[in-house]
Amino acid sequence: MTIQEIKNQLSILSILAHYGLEVGKGSSMNCPFHADGKASMKIYPETNTAFCFAGSCEVKSVDVIDFIMRMDNSTKREAILKAKDLIGNPVSIPAQIPATPKPETLDAKAIYTASLETMKKHTAAKAYCEGRGLKYHDFLGIGYKSQRTADKWGRGCIILPLRDAAGKTVSLYGRAIKGSGHYYTANRKGLYPYYPDATTQTLILTESVIDTASIRRYEFNLELYAILALYGTNGLTAEHKTAITNLKDLREIILALDNDAAGIKATEAIAAELMGLKPGLTISFIELPQGSDVNEVASQSDDVEATFNDLFARRETIANAAPVVPERVPAATLDTSNKNNLVYQTTTATYEVKGGVRTAAKDLDSLKVTLAITSAEGRRSRQKLDLYEDKQIGRCARAVAEKLSLRADLIELDLDRLTELLEAHRETIRTQTKREEPTKISVGAADRKRCLQFLKAPNLLERINELIERAGITGEENNRLLLFVVASSFAMPNTLHALIQGASGSGKTRLLRVVSELIPEEVVKRYTRVTDGSFYNQGEHYFSHKLLCFEDIDGLKEEALLAVRELQSSEILITSTSFKDEHGNIRGAERIVRGPIASMSCTTKAELYEDNISRCFVVAVDESREQSLRIIDYQNKKSAGKIDGRDEQNVRQFMQNCLRMLEPLEVVNPFADKIKLPEDAHKIRRLNELYQSFVRQITLLNQYQRERDARGRVITAPDDLRVACEILFESIVLKVDELDGSLRQFFENVKKHVGKLGKDYAFNRFELRKITGVSKTQQHRYLSKLVELEYVRQNGFANRGYHYKIAHWDDQSALRGRIKTELNQQIEALSN
Known part of the structure; x- marks a missing residue:
């Protein structure tokens, strides 16, 4: 007798009778191969096979021989011989019937709590969440159960909690990060994410737990709404119905099931059931793209809130539901x-x-x-x-x-x-x-993947600095990175500002231009000249979250400078003006222009902008001979074709796409009170505010690598403070120094030259021009300022030429060392 003949002649029902197993209604029974309290096994007498539909069961389809082999834990040959003996005698004396295993008792709360800790350090689980549009796994409370745990349930799955009416975790949902398996703990109970609040007026029902998690963190234009997960197309449970019945203020239920055959059929069936549950309730549904579900739409959308707000606005009322009769309003309104x-x-x-x-x-x-x-x-x-x-x-x-x-x-x-x-x-x-709609440029799938890889890799700021050099800035390592961080703040809640100081021809304008080209072009506004009232006459949101670049702020008149300062500090311009109404009468009105803005400005006269400096980070361009040689070398190589201009352009486009992928999230800095800046700094209050804003921006640049709290806020890491101090060190020193950046560079060069010849050495202007390389006009300005501040003493007469001596030999290196030591000690203490 062949194996196929055995399978054809031996009834599956005979095998079940042999082992004392009973088949219930619908040809279903409790599966004997796993802890099953839900009759997950279906019997097919016509084919003499059985199939277990439980996701947690290792056994799926079995024939009579496989059934014997698994029940007796025997070999295939032993099972075949036993099957031959049972043919014709299907109800022979049963062997010892194995006791049906009892369902495992799992501590849902303990498993869930442990899974949250595992998620924090499990890269693959985080990557899975990213791929499924669940990147805010901290906010959503998603855990992960390791493959190495003792109990089998949910191993290799992300874990989400089902909660009872008191908010306690009573069951769990698991979704395998490899494959498509999804599981519930035995005797499932509870709802995800919570029982709806009693004040709920609009309830959104999705088909699955993953669907609800995909849109739960977003805000929609619906009245007092809550989101609740069904457990599949047949997953409207008694708990769901009880929770819905208890919502006294509920006006509408929006069904958001999959747009496939099963989802469409389930939408109709669930709507009918809900109408019977609460007569007079409005039942509507959103129409997702063909064949898609909520999670798929959310994970593929660049703006989830906008996408679903549009779907909700276009939702359809199901015909058999009570008609939507809006509250009556007066006629003709x-x-x-x-x-x-x-x-x-x-x-x-x-x-x-x-x-x-x-x-x-x-x-x-x-x-x-x-x-x-x-x-x-x-x-x-x-x-x-x-x-x-x-x-x-x-x-x-x-x-x-x-x-x-x-x-x-x-x-x-x-x-x-x-x-x-x-x-x-x-x-x-x-x-x-009067708001201009911003031009929104989406990032393609391939570019998005490259950007995500870049933004998630370690030492992000160092790698950004390398790309800035490839974009066309040689040297100025610290200055260029500081300016990029400032410029990248355009979309964030706390924007930043920088004032680039240097002599004519020092390269400050190029520094501004190249950094600004790394910022998305749709948000950059560049100005060479600004008339007095032009800022006040723009649309209300024309400047909102834009980067303003002034190639020469020295050319702005006081009225325009005032407008810039107000946009930097108050983030709003309010002008009282007059207009002629339709009847020809003159009336008063207010014109409003709103920020916030980020800004970068160039100047040769930083000391003239005291009010601006207090709001800005001051960047002193490197005017040393070494930097000049680096720039000349770059210019020569580019002219010789040794530097590829296409690479520079590619870098700019890549950085623009990376910034388009950052979100303007809220930042919480648990170490904000642990770093104390030098108390002798100029305007210490404003400096501390600038420093904290700079730390926030570094945290936001690292948002794909930082933890988030329950409210979705990005948490600052100690490394963010360290990087901020390194980048801002020169700017902090300048805030402590009485001399501005360019003047300090000039004075240090003079001290270096005179120190070699003796501290009482007298020098003249011609000698200094040869040593420092600055122009006659610039040198005159520097020397006049040093004489005024009594750092240099001037002797002689104009007609015979002046001679100078250094009157104050301050120790700048000692000051720098002290500040750096104090900051480093404070940062090191954060890790202890």
Whole structure:
């Protein structure tokens, strides 16, 4: 007898009877090969096979021989021989029936707590979360269960908690990071992420736990909403129903199930069940792209909030649900309380403008709307049309009238009046905001992957500094990195500012230009000249979160400088002005221009901008001979074709994409009170504020490598403070020094020269020009300032030429050493 003949002749039911196993309703039974309390095994008598649907079971499909082999823990041959003996005698005396194993008792809370710790150090689990759009795993409370744990349940899975009404973790959900397995602990109970708050008015139901986790951290334009996970298309449990029934203020349930055959069928079935559960409740659904689910849409979207707000605004009410009858508003008025659902109520019908109206300048030549029109009996019609097209209005009125049994002429009158109201509403919005829509450039999938790899790798700031050099800045290692950090703050809550100081021809303008080219081009505003009132006359949000670059701030008049200072500090310009109304009357009004801005400016006269300096990091350009030689070498190599200009361009585009991927998150610095700057620094309060802002920006640049707290805030690491102190060291020293950056460089060169010849050595201007290499005009300014501050004594007469001696031999190196030692000691203490 062949093996196939044995399988054909030996009934699976005989095998079950032999082992004393009973089949329940629907040909299902408890699987004997794992702890099963849910009848996960299905019996197929026509094929003499069985299949276990439990994800945690190692056994799937088995035939009669496999069943015997596993039950007896025997070899294949032994199972075949036993099967031959059982043919014709299917109910022979049973062997000792193995006791059905009892379900394991797992401590859900302990497993979950341990999984949170494991997640912190498990790279593969974090990478899986990133790939599934769950990068904020700390905020979402996602854990990971190691493969090495003693109990088998959930090994190799990310772990999410199911909680009871008291908020306690009572069950767990596990999702394998390799493969597609997903599991619940035995006797599943609880809801994810929590029981909805009692004040919930709108409830979003997703198909799975992963779907809910994907959108849970985002904010949507819905009234007092909560998000709850179903456990599959058949996963509306008794606990779900109880929780929904107890929501006294609940007005609407939005179903967000997969857009596939099973999801569409489940949406209809669940909607019917919910309508029976709470009659009169509005049941709606969002239509995801064909074949996709919530997690897939969220993980592939560059702006999750915008994507789902659009889906929610366009949600459809299920036909059998109670009709949405908005609260009645006075006739001939437009209810704009919900900007994404404008309501116009007449005696004929209720008109809802889904998604509001477009207000961008390019859309003003049309008035395209999506309308949901509801009759008094609750019947609905949905239309998309341009209200500026009379033919479309006519066709729409006739179609709606036919479907809803209304008069077409009355509907057309309503649409004409609605057009006027929407025009007025749109103009009101534009008048209030006058905001230019920012150009948003998305990062392609391939570039996104490269950027993520770069942003997640160690020593990010060092690697950024190397790329800045490849972009075209030789030398100036510290200055260029400081300027990049300042410029990169344009989109963040706390923006930064820098003043680049140097003599004419020192390279300060090139430094500004190259760094600004690393910033996304859509946010950079470059100026060579600014008229007095130009800043005050821009649109309200024209400068919001932009980087302003001034190639020569010396050319700005006081009024323009004041505007820059106010945008830097107060982040707003408010001008009282007058205008002529439609009747020709002169009236007063306010014009508002808002920041915040990040800024970089160049100057040869830093001492003239005391107010600006207090708000900025001062960067003194390296004017040494060594730096000049480095620049000349770079210029020669580029002219000789040894430096590839295409590489410089590629670097700029890459850095711009990296910055486009950073989010303006909130930062919390647990070490903020552990670093004390030199107390003798100039304007120590402002310096400390600048330092803390700089640390925040370094943390944000490292946001893909930093932990986050329960509120999603990025947590500063000690290394961020160390890097900040290293980059800012020269700027901090300048704040302590009485001399500005360029003047200090000049004085140190003079001291070095005179020190070789004796401290009482007298020198003249011609001698210094040969030593320092600065121009006659610049040297005159430097010497005049040093004489004024009594660092240098001037002797002689103008007609015979002046001679100078150094009057104050300050020890700059000792000052620098003291400051550096104090800062290093404080930073080292953070790690202890």
